[in-house]
Amino acid sequence: MPSSRSSRSRELTAADLGALERGARLLGSGGGGDPALFALLAREALGGRGVRLVDPAALPADGLVIAAAMLGSPAITAELLPQGEEFVRAFRGLERYLGRRAVAVMGLEHAGVNAFPPIVVAAALDLPLLDLDGMGRAYPRLDHTVLHARGAPAGPVVHAGVTGELVVIDVPDAVRAEALARASLAALGGWSGHAGYPVTVAEAARCALHGTLARALALGTAAEGARDPADLARRTGGRVLGRGRVIAVERSDDRGPRGTVLVDPFPARGATLRIELQTEYLLATEDGRVVAATPDPIVVVDGHTLVPIGCEEVRRGNDVAVLSLPADPAWREPAALALAGPEAFGYPSG
């Protein structure tokens, strides 16, 4: 995996967007939304130019960095189409509220649709893009970040709705920021442009995950042309948990969206693979034994096309392969695991 620290600065151009989309999809772990539309937004924002991917060392340590993202339901963005300016408006809004200009943009969630808003903002404001984010994969909430685990404040946050309004939530704590942001989302139309985690370059360098955009890019590049699930796993550094047919998908809305997918091995015989999902695939078990678990991304792909199948799309009868990818090592820190380990999502530790 290439590390952004080794390359002090490089250009990210439209030519990278295809690979980034593929990688972002894999790191979505079944959630994070369909990035195709957002990749188009980024392509439009780039307009033939590129954005500079920079290392924190290349920036002043006390400079302001803001994370750009979409907050809310990715599915709704298909109906209330994003213009791109929502992310810029939120970013500018937070700068205005703080009375400071940011020296760079960083990511909140370099996976799914949220791999792209930082590119849109960086291109629109001609800011350098720091290859840092809070998750390195998809998670549903603002507090599901290593930034939060390591003590970086999530707020103030600013949300820009498609209706043109701005919502400022001035609270440092990620859990409260999440709760207040969710409460306003419905009034904003289901999703909003988000600017948050306003931190210094030094704080970002200390608290965020490094090189996650580059990793998404590298995953997408490596995945292209994979012949079969085993080949895909080899290319992406993951492992195949199972290959077979989905024999049951049970869903409930008990304490949020929850579901269970049963995959019966095929053509090989063996144990049924069970996958627990919420907005992402979070846990995989076989004969009651945990074989993969959050924070490691679990990816369900079509057994033939190898295209990832999201939690909302998986259906009984799908021919699938199930893979797990290694999470960023930072997620193994106790404070991070407490935020996003299986038990944080209500699963027994096994």
Added chain:
Amino acid sequence: MSEATPTVRDLLALPELAGARLLGGSGGLDAHVRAVAVARRADAAAIGPGAAVLLVPPEEATSLDADIALRHCAERGATLLLVPARLAAESAARIADRLGIPAAALSDGDPWALAARLDAAVRAPRLERADAALAAARAVRRAQVDPRGAVEALGGVLRMPVAILDAEGAAVAGAAPPGLPAGLLDAAPRTLPATDGGLLVAAPITLATVPEAWLVAGPAEAGPARTVAVASALEIAAAALSGTFARRRLAVERDARLRAVLLGDLLTLAGPPPPALAERVVAAGWRSAGWHIGVHLTAPGADATELGAATPRVEALLAEHGLDAVTVAVGGGWSAWVSTDAEPDTTGYRAVVRAVRALVQSAAPALVLHAGIGAPHAGLRGIGRTVEEARQACLLAGAGRPGPAVEPVGEHDARRLLLGSYGSPAFRAHAESLLAPLVEGRDAGLLPTLEAYLEHESSTAATAAALGVHRNTVLHRVRRAEQLLGVSLSQPDERLTLQLACRVFRESGL
């Protein structure tokens, strides 16, 4: 007592688990259960080898907990997992099947009470067994006089169907279980799988040396502990039932033996019966007065055992055909007789013959009978005579005929033919008016002389000898009677009419 260590099957047969639904893992139903463990979530420490694990999960637990608990069971050698129904899912069923660990979904109920109950069943299977045996003994004692009541009570105690079967497997009390496997009723006590699934347990009811009936429980799901408990209960109940049957059999046999001896005495009776014999007849409930028609039945080809077994059938057949007969089982067959107050006429006798013929026909082919019917005879000695005639007729009936046969004697007896007509009330009235001049006249000797004359073929000499009077006295009295009656004894019709009138007059006591 290793044989009584309960298996998963035993536990699932407990009434407390009647509502449990087996999800999978039926391959492990015969594994032994040595302990009961209660686990909350991934509480693997509570699970030990041979444990029946009762999962009592927190509210947030899901069906995933059941999967994980099953894996813990497999790793730690537990043999049964019980989960609340809300955690039961297809995934657990598949894992249970793969790991061979039975998993069952519980209906609602207090899991702690259930755990205590399971613990008792696991720790003290011998107590279970004693409880079942005790309950069975009580049930049979309560219903001792009635085998049907006994099997019902036992079925309730053992929570499975119970029946008493004869040695051929036919139901004596209760319903014969479906899928009765060959060999179940061979050695005792015995447990075999029913051909349609489930287990059958049999215990013999032995009166002498070989089992004459079987107490059979099942089919039902049962592991070794429950099987042993059921078998123990059946053995005790069978012993109690053996006593009941033996007492009944003894009374019947003693009675039959006495009756055969009494009939033998009647058959060899010469002369008036001694008072002791008459007393025994009364004690046997036989009536000596009146007229008796003997019927003797034999079952050619049947051995002594079969004859003994057929007695109730023969008695039932006689009753079915309207023959209210005293029946005595004797060597090689049955002697019976029907009794009437008045001497039976031809119609009455023929009715008996028809009834016996119908009886013999209806008994075949299951029971091939030969029947002989005696002529009607009166009084205590008449019983012996008609039965003896019936026996002789029966010998004739059987001669050279393999199938059912009936041979009556005395059907063509003229007396019965005549009785049929002159016994009618109309003829009696006619006889009364015809003979009135002689009855109302002064000469009391006229009627007896006339009757004796007619009975002695109109011979004055024979009549005189019979009456001990002079021949001329006879002649004179006959002439006088002719004059009083206004008839001529030279006319055959008038002579016959007068003779019949005399008989009716005498026999009806006019």
